[in-house]
Amino acid sequence: MKVVSHIHELKDMIKQHQKKQHSIGFVPTMGFLHEGHLTLAKEARDQNDIVVMSIFVNPLQFGPNEDFESYPRDMERDQRLAKETGVDILFTPDVKEMYKDEPSITMTVQKRTDVLCGKKRPGHFDGVVTVLTKLFHLVAPTNVYFGLKDAQQVAVIDAMIKDFFFDLHLVSVPTVREEDGLAKSSRNVYLSETERQEAPALYRALKKGQTAVEKGEHDINRIYQLVEEEILQTSGEIDYIDIYSYPELEPLQHLTGQVIIATAVKFSRARLIDNVIFHVPESGEKHV
Amino acid sequence: MKVVSHIHELKDMIKQHQKKQHSIGFVPTMGFLHEGHLTLAKEARDQNDIVVMSIFVNPLQFGPNEDFESYPRDMERDQRLAKETGVDILFTPDVKEMYKDEPSITMTVQKRTDVLCGKKRPGHFDGVVTVLTKLFHLVAPTNVYFGLKDAQQVAVIDAMIKDFFFDLHLVSVPTVREEDGLAKSSRNVYLSETERQEAPALYRALKKGQTAVEKGEHDINRIYQLVEEEILQTSGEIDYIDIYSYPELEPLQHLTGQVIIATAVKFSRARLIDNVIFHVPESGEKHV
Structure with a gap:
């Protein structure tokens, strides 16, 4: 080299x-x-x-x-x-x-x-x-x-x-993850032991949102709630949970096309971010 | 092609x-x-x-x-x-x-x-x-x-x-010129016959400024006057005459380095621009 x-x-x-x-x-x-x-x-x-x-x-x-x-x-x-x-x-x-x-x-x-x-x-x-x-x-x-x-x-x-x-x-x-789903980050070392145990909830929450959409839930507020619910079980403070089109990052009228659900959560000494990006077929388009 | x-x-x-x-x-x-x-x-x-x-x-x-x-x-x-x-x-x-x-x-x-x-x-x-x-x-x-x-x-x-x-x-x-020095431009056809006869004064004026500098004149106002004098003999209206460093296009404290003298002159139906760019040796540097 x-x-x-x-x-x-x-x-x-x-x-x-x-x-x-x-x-x-x-x-x-x-x-x-x-x-x-x-x-x-x-x-x-x-x-x-x-x-x-x-x-x-x-x-x-x-x-x-x-x-x-x-x-x-x-x-x-x-x-x-x-x-x-x-x-x-x-x-x-x-x-x-x-x-x-x-x-x-x-x-x-x-x-x-x-x-x-x-x-x-x-x-x-x-x-x-x-x-x-x-x-x-x-x-x-x-x-x-x-x-x-x-x-x-x-x-x-x-x-x-x-x-x-x-x-x-x-x-x-794609994001590299620990076995329990937590996105790898230099900042993970700043998590306390308890926080480290809680932190996989971020990815779990995002996947829960994704799964709901894939099962046909098209109410953005409902999806937001599902994600929030899961993250609220941690001691972290939610900075944002957002759902946008991807890569345009524009608000969605309808949940179709490529979608991102993203979150940022503040723990005591580390602010973690994570997201899931997935494709939502048009009604008419077949789910894969 | x-x-x-x-x-x-x-x-x-x-x-x-x-x-x-x-x-x-x-x-x-x-x-x-x-x-x-x-x-x-x-x-x-x-x-x-x-x-x-x-x-x-x-x-x-x-x-x-x-x-x-x-x-x-x-x-x-x-x-x-x-x-x-x-x-x-x-x-x-x-x-x-x-x-x-x-x-x-x-x-x-x-x-x-x-x-x-x-x-x-x-x-x-x-x-x-x-x-x-x-x-x-x-x-x-x-x-x-x-x-x-x-x-x-x-x-x-x-x-x-x-x-x-x-x-x-x-x-x-370098700018392509007519035999009498006028810079070639699509706009030259908009000049009246008299204006066309006057127009080479722009280049003549700029060269007069350049020659003065090269002969040792370092007073920017004096050079400006020399250029203006020549252009004022045409029927055109002077939009600007400017002297800057080139390519920085910054005002000059001392007339050294690469210098541009540029002008824009409005005739009845055409606005002409022209410039000369030349190197002024530092005092100490030899004139070439």
């Missing part, structure tokens, strides 16, 4: 692979790798000639009161894990490399942003699409990999790729 | 050329081709394996009171001229092809825009960078060609390429 922190080095390497017509799988991360990232890298490994991973804590996607400075970093461990997972090129630029000057042109996300977690993080997705535009141009990937645990991020990136005709394929990878 | 209006056809063709490792020269236009465009296409022809030209009157770069509907179009003549000049692929999408949905993400030019012609056309360059981002992703050019007659456009595109690390080379082509 080659570790590069300068753009010109990365570009030289990419150029060599392009000459050989290699397919390039790209996994953009902010580092502090966990099993979610590694699952993305493994998928990229299986589907491409070479795998590029970037580790860049992007200041532009942190709000003024967010934790850019204290965001966890462990480059040594990350390098080891990336290498073990089969990453070929690890790109680790510093902030000056990625943002040399004050920007001349800014990007603003107008849709899919003012809901779910994005509602409380104004500007967050503007920072995400800006850094990804830069990274996509540098890495020139055939396939890019993102986890569906952050389903809103995937929805925004999907919009960006379609809007601007990026010539690449977005691979959204 | 192949004429394509659908994105998927264009992408198929580009993919074939990429497989053959062909270099791609790209000339984006709004059509109604004149000698300026053809000079760009010839340059692209000389420097690349294949030449792609786009003809797309981009609604996003027209203001509400501007002439999007009445912008001149002549596709038959354009096709003939493009073919004669050696264009391989002519891309002629309609508006729905380029803007399928309401945009999810917008781009805003923050620098190099609120001066010269951009000052009176708010949003114009936002539309330019948006459509070029799309076109660059579709055409995947090695080299893109723009004329320096619209020096501000070149400056904004330069910023966009640098900001977002577009993997392509911007070739800025």
Whole structure:
């Protein structure tokens, strides 16, 4: 595995692979790798000639009161894990490399942003699409990999790729879960023992909502109640439970097409998010 | 020459050329081709394996009171001229092809825009960078060609390429002129006979300013006067005369580095623009 922190080095390497017509799988991360990232890298490994991973804590996607400075970093461990997972090129630029000057042109996300977690993080997705535009141009990937645990991020990136005709394929990878269903997350270690026992209720609640819809329940309020009921049995505080179309993230008049049920729940020291995404056939369409 | 209006056809063709490792020269236009465009296409022809030209009157770069509907179009003549000049692929999408949905993400030019012609056309360059981002992703050019007659456009595109690390080379082509120095423009036909005789004064004025600087005149007001003096001898009305750094388009404290002197002058039925861009050595640096 080659570790590069300068753009010109990365570009030289990419150029060599392009000459050989290699397919390039790209996994953009902010580092502090966990099993979610590694699952993305493994998928990229299986589907491409070479795998590029970037580790860049992007200041532009942190709000003024967010934790850019204290965001966890462990480059040594990350390098080891990336290498073990089969990453070929690890790109680790510093902030000056990625943002040399004050920007001349800014990007603003107008849709899919003012809901779910994005509602409380104004500007967050503007920072995400800006850094990804830069990274996509540098890495020139055939396939890019993102986890569906952050389903809103995937929805925004999907919009960006379609809007601007990026010539690449977005691979959204299902959430990796513990045996009891809890979505894997670096934040799970902050749960108390009791909370850890309660936490699988989030996924259970979401699946209960999904099952109800699949069995024919089409009253959104009723589904909302079913999900809420289950989560209320934990000691967590519900931040939101939302049901939208996916990936448009728009309110649903009718429960058809691709649907997301998503939730965020605050425990004492950790805020957990989870979601389920599933297809609801039109009436007339057959259930599969 | 192949004429394509659908994105998927264009992408198929580009993919074939990429497989053959062909270099791609790209000339984006709004059509109604004149000698300026053809000079760009010839340059692209000389420097690349294949030449792609786009003809797309981009609604996003027209203001509400501007002439999007009445912008001149002549596709038959354009096709003939493009073919004669050696264009391989002519891309002629309609508006729905380029803007399928309401945009999810917008781009805003923050620098190099609120001066010269951009000052009176708010949003114009936002539309330019948006459509070029799309076109660059579709055409995947090695080299893109723009004329320096619209020096501000070149400056904004330069910023966009640098900001977002577009993997392509911007070739800025010097303004094509009539024998008497008048910059070629489709609008010159709207000049009366007398105005046509007066019009070369614009370039003469700009060159007078440039010569003064090169001879050591470093008082910006004095240079401004020299240029103005010459243009005032025409019947045209001066819209602006400006002196900036180039391509930053920022006011100059000291006349050093790359400098642009630009002007816009209104005649009875035509508004003409022109500019000169030249390098002023630091004191200490030798004049060349």
